Amino acid sequence: MFDVRCPMLDTSLRDHRARGVDTEPFEYRTSNIEYRISNIGHRATIMNTHTAPYDPVFTGETRQRLDRVLERYPTKRAALLPALWMVQETRGWISDAAMTEVAEVLELTPAYVKGVVTFYTMYHQHPVGKHFIQVCTTTPCNLCGAEEVVRALLKHTGCRELGATSPDGKYTVTEVECLGACGFATPIMVGEDFLEGVTAEKVPEVLKRYQ
Amino acid sequence: MGYPHQPHAKETVVLSQYFGDPEARTYQGWVKRGGYAALRTALARKPAEIVEIVKESGLRGRGGAGFPTGLKWSFMPKEKSKPHYLCCNADESEPGTFKDREIMRWTPHGLIEACAIAQYAIQAEVTYIYIRGEFTEPLAIMQRALDEAYREGVLGANAMGTGKRLDMYLHRGAGAYICGEETALMNSIEGRRGNPRIRPPFPAAVGVFGMPTTINNVETLAAVPHILNRGAAWYKSLCLSNPKSTGTKLFSVCGHVRRPGNYEVTMGFPLKDLLYDLCGGMRGGRTLKACIPGGSSVPILNREETESCLLDYEGCATQGTMLGSGGVIVFDDSADMVYQIMRLARFYAHESCAQCTQCREGTAWVTKILQRILAGDGHQKDLDLLLDLSEQMTGKTICVLSDSCAAPVVSGIRKFRQEFEAYLTGARRPAGAGVAV
Amino acid sequence: MSEHELVSLTIEGVDVSVPKGTLLIEAAKQAGVVVPHYCYHPGLPVAGVCRMCLVEVEKTPKLQIACATPVAPGMVVRVMSPPALEARKGVLEFLLINHPLDCPICDQAGECELQDYVFQEGRARTRYGSFAKRFNPVEDFGGDVLYVPNRCILCTRCVRFMDHVADDSILNVSERGDRALIGIHGDRALDHPWAGNVVDLCPVGSLISKDFLHKARAWELDRTASVCTGCSQGCNVTLDTRQSAVVRARPRPNPDVNRYFMCDYGRGQYRWMNGGDRIEAPLLAERDGLVATDWDHALARAAQLIKGAAGRTVVLASARASTEALFLARRLAGGSSVTGAFRVEYVPGEAPLSGVPNLALRSERAPNATGARVLGYTEAFDAAVRTASEAGLVLVLDEPLHGVPANTLAGAGMVIYLGTVLPEAARVARVVLPIANVAEEDGTFVNRDRRAQRYFQAKATPGMARPAWWVLGELLAELGRGGPFATAAEAFDLLSREDPSFAGLSYATLGTQGVGLPAARPPVVVPA
Ligand SMILES: Cc1cc2nc3c(=O)[nH]c(=O)nc-3n(C[C@H](O)[C@H](O)[C@H](O)COP(=O)(O)O)c2cc1C
Ligand code: SF4
Ligand code: SF4
Ligand code: FES
Ligand code: FES
Numbered sequence A: 001m002f003d004v005r006c007p008m009l010d011t012s013l014r015d016h017r018a019r020g021v022d023t024e025p026f027e028y029r030t031s032n033i034e035y036r037i038s039n040i041g042h043r044a045t046i047m048n049t050h051t052a053p054y055d056p057v058f059t060g061e062t063r064q065r066l067d068r069v070l071e072r073y074p075t076k077r078a079a080l081l082p083a084l085w086m087v088q089e090t091r092g093w094i095s096d097a098a099m100t101e102v103a104e105v106l107e108l109t110p111a112y113v114k115g116v117v118t119f120y121t122m123y124h125q126h127p128v129g130k131h132f133i134q135v136c137t138t139t140p141c142n143l144c145g146a147e148e149v150v151r152a153l154l155k156h157t158g159c160r161e162l163g164a165t166s167p168d169g170k171y172t173v174t175e176v177e178c179l180g181a182c183g184f185a186t187p188i189m190v191g192e193d194f195l196e197g198v199t200a201e202k203v204p205e206v207l208k209r210y211q
Numbered sequence B: 001m002g003y004p005h006q007p008h009a010k011e012t013v014v015l016s017q018y019f020g021d022p023e024a025r026t027y028q029g030w031v032k033r034g035g036y037a038a039l040r041t042a043l044a045r046k047p048a049e050i051v052e053i054v055k056e057s058g059l060r061g062r063g064g065a066g067f068p069t070g071l072k073w074s075f076m077p078k079e080k081s082k083p084h085y086l087c088c089n090a091d092e093s094e095p096g097t098f099k100d101r102e103i104m105r106w107t108p109h110g111l112i113e114a115c116a117i118a119q120y121a122i123q124a125e126v127t128y129i130y131i132r133g134e135f136t137e138p139l140a141i142m143q144r145a146l147d148e149a150y151r152e153g154v155l156g157a158n159a160m161g162t163g164k165r166l167d168m169y170l171h172r173g174a175g176a177y178i179c180g181e182e183t184a185l186m187n188s189i190e191g192r193r194g195n196p197r198i199r200p201p202f203p204a205a206v207g208v209f210g211m212p213t214t215i216n217n218v219e220t221l222a223a224v225p226h227i228l229n230r231g232a233a234w235y236k237s238l239c240l241s242n243p244k245s246t247g248t249k250l251f252s253v254c255g256h257v258r259r260p261g262n263y264e265v266t267m268g269f270p271l272k273d274l275l276y277d278l279c280g281g282m283r284g285g286r287t288l289k290a291c292i293p294g295g296s297s298v299p300i301l302n303r304e305e306t307e308s309c310l311l312d313y314e315g316c317a318t319q320g321t322m323l324g325s326g327g328v329i330v331f332d333d334s335a336d337m338v339y340q341i342m343r344l345a346r347f348y349a350h351e352s353c354a355q356c357t358q359c360r361e362g363t364a365w366v367t368k369i370l371q372r373i374l375a376g377d378g379h380q381k382d383l384d385l386l387l388d389l390s391e392q393m394t395g396k397t398i399c400v401l402s403d404s405c406a407a408p409v410v411s412g413i414r415k416f417r418q419e420f421e422a423y424l425t426g427a428r429r430p431a432g433a434g435v436a437v
Numbered sequence C: 001m002s003e004h005e006l007v008s009l010t011i012e013g014v015d016v017s018v019p020k021g022t023l024l025i026e027a028a029k030q031a032g033v034v035v036p037h038y039c040y041h042p043g044l045p046v047a048g049v050c051r052m053c054l055v056e057v058e059k060t061p062k063l064q065i066a067c068a069t070p071v072a073p074g075m076v077v078r079v080m081s082p083p084a085l086e087a088r089k090g091v092l093e094f095l096l097i098n099h100p101l102d103c104p105i106c107d108q109a110g111e112c113e114l115q116d117y118v119f120q121e122g123r124a125r126t127r128y129g130s131f132a133k134r135f136n137p138v139e140d141f142g143g144d145v146l147y148v149p150n151r152c153i154l155c156t157r158c159v160r161f162m163d164h165v166a167d168d169s170i171l172n173v174s175e176r177g178d179r180a181l182i183g184i185h186g187d188r189a190l191d192h193p194w195a196g197n198v199v200d201l202c203p204v205g206s207l208i209s210k211d212f213l214h215k216a217r218a219w220e221l222d223r224t225a226s227v228c229t230g231c232s233q234g235c236n237v238t239l240d241t242r243q244s245a246v247v248r249a250r251p252r253p254n255p256d257v258n259r260y261f262m263c264d265y266g267r268g269q270y271r272w273m274n275g276g277d278r279i280e281a282p283l284l285a286e287r288d289g290l291v292a293t294d295w296d297h298a299l300a301r302a303a304q305l306i307k308g309a310a311g312r313t314v315v316l317a318s319a320r321a322s323t324e325a326l327f328l329a330r331r332l333a334g335g336s337s338v339t340g341a342f343r344v345e346y347v348p349g350e351a352p353l354s355g356v357p358n359l360a361l362r363s364e365r366a367p368n369a370t371g372a373r374v375l376g377y378t379e380a381f382d383a384a385v386r387t388a389s390e391a392g393l394v395l396v397l398d399e400p401l402h403g404v405p406a407n408t409l410a411g412a413g414m415v416i417y418l419g420t421v422l423p424e425a426a427r428v429a430r431v432v433l434p435i436a437n438v439a440e441e442d443g444t445f446v447n448r449d450r451r452a453q454r455y456f457q458a459k460a461t462p463g464m465a466r467p468a469w470w471v472l473g474e475l476l477a478e479l480g481r482g483g484p485f486a487t488a489a490e491a492f493d494l495l496s497r498e499d500p501s502f503a504g505l506s507y508a509t510l511g512t513q514g515v516g517l518p519a520a521r522p523p524v525v526v527p528a
Helices: A060-070 A076-090 A098-106 A108-117 A139-145 A146-157 A199-209 B027-032 B037-043 B047-057 B069-074 B099-106 B107-121 B135-153 B182-189 B218-230 B231-238 B269-280 B305-307 B312-317 B337-351 B357-374 B382-392 B401-415 B417-425 C024-032 C082-097 C112-123 C159-166 C195-201 C295-308 C322-331 C368-372 C381-388 C424-428 C469-481 C488-497
Strands: A132-134 A171-176 A186-191 A194-197 B085-090 B127-132 B156-159 B164-172 B213-217 B247-254 B259-265 B289-291 B325-330 C006-011 C013-018 C054-059 C076-078 C139-142 C145-147 C173-176 C181-184 C205-209 C222-227 C236-242 C245-251 C282-285 C289-292 C315-317 C338-343 C393-397 C415-419 C431-434 C443-446 C451-455
Touching: A060 A076, A060 C159, A076 A098, A076 A108, A076 A194, A076 B164, A076 C145, A098 A108, A108 C181, A108 C488, A139 A146, A139 B325, A139 B337, A146 A171, A146 A199, A194 A199, A194 B135, B027 B107, B027 B135, B037 B107, B037 B218, B037 B357, B047 B069, B047 B107, B047 B218, B069 B213, B085 B182, B085 B218, B099 B107, B099 B135, B107 B127, B107 B135, B107 B164, B107 B218, B127 B135, B127 B182, B135 B164, B156 B269, B156 C322, B182 B213, B182 C393, B182 C443, B213 B218, B218 B231, B218 B247, B218 C205, B247 B269, B259 B269, B269 B289, B337 B401, B337 B417, B357 B382, B357 B401, B357 B417, B357 C082, B357 C431, B382 B401, B382 B417, B382 C082, B401 B417, C006 C024, C013 C024, C024 C054, C024 C076, C024 C431, C054 C082, C082 C112, C159 C173, C159 C315, C173 C222, C195 C205, C195 C245, C245 C488, C282 C295, C295 C393, C295 C415, C295 C431, C295 C469, C315 C322, C315 C381, C322 C338, C322 C393, C322 C443, C322 C469, C338 C381, C368 C443, C415 C424, C415 C469, C469 C488
Parallel strands: A132 A171, B085 B127, B085 B213, B127 B164, B247 B325, C006 C076, C315 C338, C315 C393, C393 C415, C415 C431
Antiparallel strands: A132 A186, A186 A194, B156 B164, B247 B259, B289 B325, C006 C013, C054 C076, C139 C145, C145 C205, C173 C181, C222 C236, C236 C245, C282 C289, C282 C431, C443 C451
16 A cells, blocks of 8 residues: 555555545535646646747636736736746746746736745746655654665665756755644655655655656 | 644644645635634734734744744734735745644635634735745645635635635745745845845834735644634643743654654653654654754754653743754754754755855854764864854844854754764764765 | 924933934934944835844843834933844844955945944954855946945945935845845846946945946045036035046935935036136237236226216126125116126936836036026026127126127227137127036036035136136126125125025024025926
């Protein structure tokens, strides 16, 4: 049995046998949802976009989603974080051109948008590997062997160092600060998937799911 | 309940009753378990009455500062002249803390109900639930529950059929610990860098979008429906020690214990029992060395202090630490305190918003000194330097992130000086529990 | 609550009363104490981020930042107490750990607030040791501005200026923690018409002017209060001079005119003040052309010509001439009928600084057009030039005569030319009298809001050139119509006695910030 809990996949869960678990996977989408659970990594590898003419994100259905988000806030600026998420969801990362588009749509300046993008570590300012892997190594997880998980991930993905993308372009492994799941050490994120209880031994098994 | 474990007899299960029960996640399931009754009662009363009940219950903030919740609500203008907002703080990023996540994962409707009551009590038209960006699953579950709540008429223009309007939205963070600080959170909702704001003005006067705002932690709010259902007196009676600390508290225990997880106990519960009984003691038969009882930002306790600490605001203060967010980080005798303290300092250096000089430069400098000590290149005077820098970083900045970085450093040096000395004298060679990657 | 409600408190043992709502840092100034600060700037919204201005407030457990704490009745504030000094020493040490300490090659040295406060209150030695310092390369922000990130203390003054005063958010704080630095969006340059102010606002040498780069060391400069000649706004400026050359102009605070700012166009004005093509001696028309002479001869000849002149006098004046000179030139024409005219360059569109009311680079690009109008000059310049040919006397006051054909004035009775440079058209003059430019004399301009403002002599005049007020005063004295004047103030006194628009004013009342003219006249409609 696969022993890593990943609620977004139809995985069986380690500790849930006693308590009954919601194992039903769900891709969530209704009129009110703007946050979709998906592995952005699957759509994320867009290299060489620099030379191509810019293809706007906020057209058609995405534009409508943004319009609905705007209704929730008294200012346009407040839709900035959601709008950046939408860009990252569709493009895998947030380019300067995309920041300019967001700025235009929300009546901000590109420099302002960039200041915000660089504040939040989850926004990618560069294309990342198909699977963007973040491992928590903060103290609680560190006590439980998180750094071994990092080493195992580097080894099995072929990434030379933290932050670098593997030669096959599939993986980028980074350290991340506390993921808010310290009791389930070691949590890792693969794209938007949140996995718990990862150990160095389980790493090859985990990676099989992200090819 | 001690999710993900079987409930322990010594737990007082209130908030965690339905942890692990997938049916409680749905609207139907929640109603079947008595959900939304408290909201119905609340909407039939005057907002000020609800504030009174919460005041009476003795409920205090579970996000870290322990501020009396009813009192905080009473700071909102009574006469409404502009929009009011409620922000639910679900940014949970304090190392060692993972309780709000379980509340959202298992009882999303409980949180929606709680927010709706608070929102009504402070006369807010909108609640923003600010969820940290990494919480993809809680986010999806909360969104699904919110959709249901709107569909079932709990929220919206005619909330619970009362004709009152209640709106509630999720706002996803994007990777910044500091956005858990209440004013940074408001900036983040407004689409700004998550910089804490200087106070005054306080949020109750000038909050999100410049309007009167109340910010509460997920767990704080989650207690409110229970208080309304069972009465302030009942909540107040949940108290094992100091009457100023009432109710139950979820403790997230992590680190070197046999059964890490969330445990809900009555305020005043002995930390020793939490660790040895509920969590099954140390892993692999090791012995306890140290414990941080309130999330990484509070001073570290040594073994004696841990074993005599009572888990409430005053009990922790007696031991020279704080209850904080209730994130209990446990170190056994194998832990390299120097390395782990460095790792905490590095966390704060990574997360400093960069506004205040002491924090921006100090967190990074302290980290570098600790790394130098770990590499065997430390100087004898480094410890005094660390203490002096920590002093400079305490009580002088916009928010307490800077202080939070200093707290484990100062308490660590004070209580585990011999471990630092070992690196300084060369008695201990570089490379500890963890090796820098 | 009345706006003038006063609050009494004690700062460093000095009792002060200030209006309610005043910030401690401003109240301290009244007690004669400057609280060291970096992010605070009275022209910008409060940020409270540098934490340098920490002071002790009695009965408050923590130190407070003076820049964001309003006064309260009975407050007892200690700026120089040991805890406050210790805290600021700490901030200074933190600010220096990543600083390159490159003062010897830094343009800001000598006027750097980091240098100043470290010297005053800082620690003698750093305890940072051998750690590598943060390094980021110098970046050209475009416009006139270079960014040296290694010197940046992240006070955010520049960002706040662009965001809240210029209303053009093209700078940002990027990244966080000790990686933070000031960023600019790649597609834009710092080319806002008022962007140069970020260089002045930067308390350290992080934002520097390309124009001023390595031109001079701060301590070699002499500073003189002046008024910008760029447009009719009349921004108060300081001219920095070195060896009789103006090397830069910077804004001089004036709450009623330009607050703390000036535009980039105005900054560039100093260049013409250093022009080398100056007339350096009085010239007299002799058989073989204009011949240099001394002042006695030149003044005597000019006085003689004026006395002998009959009929109309035409004065062609520059709107850059001082109010005193404009007044005296008209007076010189005496009883005879006078036509006074000037012309101004109008550049369509103003460039406002949106965060400050009534502040813009105006389309009227001369500093004293209003002064000329108040004194009866008109903009019917071309008509005046045409009448000149029939006039008995033509007096030119530093008007460059661009576009005036060389022979136009040849038919005129007599031309007396007072100027800094000698254009072709002025070669027909019978007397040429070399005068000082704005940087070389004392004088006043009247700005578009009818505010008379003084400017001061910043450098020596070239050769024998003298201020126009002196030259005209000597001539008036010869004619027995006032003068001579030993100082510009005396010339102004005559003006205030004679012209009701200036009644009651003197150099003393104008001070360094100027005052509005007493009797307001209907505003002049400026042709589009
Ligand atoms: C650096 C910092 C981080 C914080 N992070 C959180 C957090 O993640 N979650 C939270 O609820 N409160 C956090 N707080 C506390 C909040 O500022 C605030 O006190 C709390 O949300 C108020 O809610 P309560 O009264 O219900 O506790 C943080 C405070 C600081 C200074
Ligand atoms: S203390 Fe640190 S995190 Fe808090 S506002 Fe200042 S710089 Fe930002
Ligand atoms: S560049 Fe200068 S003004 Fe701007 S933040 Fe840095 S030090 Fe302050
Ligand atoms: S420390 Fe790893 S999830 Fe909290
Ligand atoms: S001047 Fe007060 S905090 Fe910067």
